[in-house]
Amino acid sequence: SSLGSPLQATAVTSATTGYLLRTSDGTDWGTCSTSFTDISSTGTSLGLATAQSATDIVMPFDLTFYGVVSDTLHIGNQGWILFGQRSELPTEYDCNFLYDNSWSGSSAPGMGIYPFCDSLGVNTGAVYVDTLGATPNRRFIVQWDDRRIPVGNSDGNTVTFQAVLYEDSNRIDFVYHDVVVTGTYASSYSLGGEASVGLRRDDAYSLQYWSPRWSDYYGPQLAPRLHNGLALCFTPISGPIREAYLPLALRNN
Numbered sequence: 001s002s003l004g005s006p007l008q009a010t011a012v013t014s015a016t017t018g019y020l021l022r023t024s025d026g027t028d029w030g031t032c033s034t035s036f037t038d039i040s041s042t043g044t045s046l047g048l049a050t051a052q053s054a055t056d057i058v059m060p061f062d063l064t065f066y067g068v069v070s071d072t073l074h075i076g077n078q079g080w081i082l083f084g085q086r087s088e089l090p091t092e093y094d095c096n097f098l099y100d101n102s103w104s105g106s107s108a109p110g111m112g113i114y115p116f117c118d119s120l121g122v123n124t125g126a127v128y129v130d131t132l133g134a135t136p137n138r139r140f141i142v143q144w145d146d147r148r149i150p151v152g153n154s155d156g157n158t159v160t161f162q163a164v165l166y167e168d169s170n171r172i173d174f175v176y177h178d179v180v181v182t183g184t185y186a187s188s189y190s191l192g193g194e195a196s197v198g199l200r201r202d203d204a205y206s207l208q209y210w211s212p213r214w215s216d217y218y219g220p221q222l223a224p225r226l227h228n229g230l231a232l233c234f235t236p237i238s239g240p241i242r243e244a245y246l247p248l249a250l251r252n253n
Contacts, residue, residue: 115197157182
């Protein structure tokens, strides 16, 4: 698709299901007010012991994602969730899914939820899951808690963030508790500077909030960074997928 003007919403595809993004800062379509609910003391640790570790989790309810229904998530240490069971483990480079359509066929990361796809280590913290609420209004939360960034750094910088999946609405929220990086790696990694954030349906369609390459291509004014306390709320919609280039961008290959 061609680039539109900042904050201009344009119908760009004929897909029958998509997502509308609202943020706690506000977008063309309003705001959302999801807050961070810490599950580090109540949730279950996934025991992801290496940077590239991932595991399958069966949620207590089905989620409909881009029209596909599943209760299985493949959760990776480096800030991503694949929808449905997957045997392969995406590397850090699969975070480029938002702008690089060379990841195709069996090598593609598949349908995915990417709250903060980046180089995250395991020196500190853990990845937790928990279910809050009662049927039919449960929330399934995945929390990357106090994870080292980048892998192997000696500055002691960590990040904490969540993906929240809703039983009643199939909404998906990303909530950022701490994404500030100081010291040597501040210019590259602070506020999600090297992270890819968004949703991926397939090789043809992906929906992003932030990816480092967008800043390279179109300038920082079209690629706002994350910040502590920010929430991104993706609500399923029917009909054409819509795009707005600030702060939302759509890749239509």
